[in-house]
Amino acid sequence: EIVLTQSPGTLSLSPGERATLSCRARQSVRNNHLAWYQQKPGQTPRLLIYDASNRATGIPDRFSGSGSGTDFTLTISRLEPEDFAVYYCQQYGDIFGGGTKVEIK
Amino acid sequence: EVQLVESGGGLVQPGGSLSLSCAASGFTFSRNWMAWFRQAPGKGPEYMAKIKEDGSEEYYADSVRGRFTISRDNAKNSLYLHMNSLRAEDTAVYFCAKDGGWSLDYWGQGTLVTVSS
Numbered sequence: 427e428i429v430l431t432q433s434p435g436t437l438s439l440s441p442g443e444r445a446t447l448s449c450r451a452r453q454s455v456r457n458n459h460l461a462w463y464q465q466k467p468g469q470t471p472r473l474l475i476y477d478a479s480n481r482a483t484g485i486p487d488r489f490s491g492s493g494s495g496t497d498f499t500l501t502i503s504r505l506e507p508e509d510f511a512v513y514y515c516q517q518y519g520d521i522f523g524g525g526t527k528v529e530i531k
Numbered sequence: 532e533v534q535l536v537e538s539g540g541g542l543v544q545p546g547g548s549l550s551l552s553c554a555a556s557g558f559t560f561s562r563n564w565m566a567w568f569r570q571a572p573g574k575g576p577e578y579m580a581k582i583k584e585d586g587s588e589e590y591y592a593d594s595v596r597g598r599f600t601i602s603r604d605n606a607k608n609s610l611y612l613h614m615n616s617l618r619a620e621d622t623a624v625y626f627c628a629k630d631g632g633w634s635l636d637y638w639g640q641g642t643l644v645t646v647s648s
Contacts, residue, residue, distance in 0.1 A: 461634035463576075470626060470641065471576055476634035483636075512575075519566065519633045520578040520590070 430523035449515035540642030553627030564630035
């Protein structure tokens with residue numbers, strides 16, 4: 427039973443392009459307690475966005491989160507080389523979505 | 532500087548038990564929910580369990596409820612995960628994480644648990 431569905435599974439883009447990642451919840455996420463993480467190979471997840479739209483400490487402003495209820499979006503306005511990674515959404519600090527891989531086109 | 536250091540991983544036979552520890556420093560441990568996650572090779576992070584600041588509430592993923600127990604010792608700034616009835620599918624790197632308020636703002640580097648005969 428999938429609680430959080432992320433799409434697309436893979437996003438192939440070039441540096442400088444805009445990335446739009448989607449996360450859909452099976453049920454409405456109360457108080458928009460939805461977070462986004464970035465994970466690179468061999469590293470632990472890094473918190474990017476909490477409560478749907480708040481950037482975590484030290485996160486560049488090219489990362490932004492939006493949405494409410496069951497539909498949420500992570501946007502990377504202009505991809506930098508270090509942004510190519512896997513991105514996960516998470517609700518209530520526990521259940522993760524399946525992830526979106528952002529790869530270099 | 533916030534630090535979370537896991538220990539206790541290793542090789543265990545199916546059906547066996549193992550206890551993990553997480554030593555926390557750099558923040559007021561007793562004021563934060565804490566959680567355990569795991570990540571199998573090539574897979575995404577998977578939530579295991581979380582525990583309230585004072586240890587009075589515990590929550591578990593369906594996959595481990597009844598087999599795993601989370602606990603904490605605020606006097607020792609330590610988090611624990613006791614795992615029973617281990618299965619091959621429990622093989623993963625296990626992480627402890629600090630709950631910054633409905634999201635995990637710090638993670639340890641993990642400890643590898645391998646369940647195999």
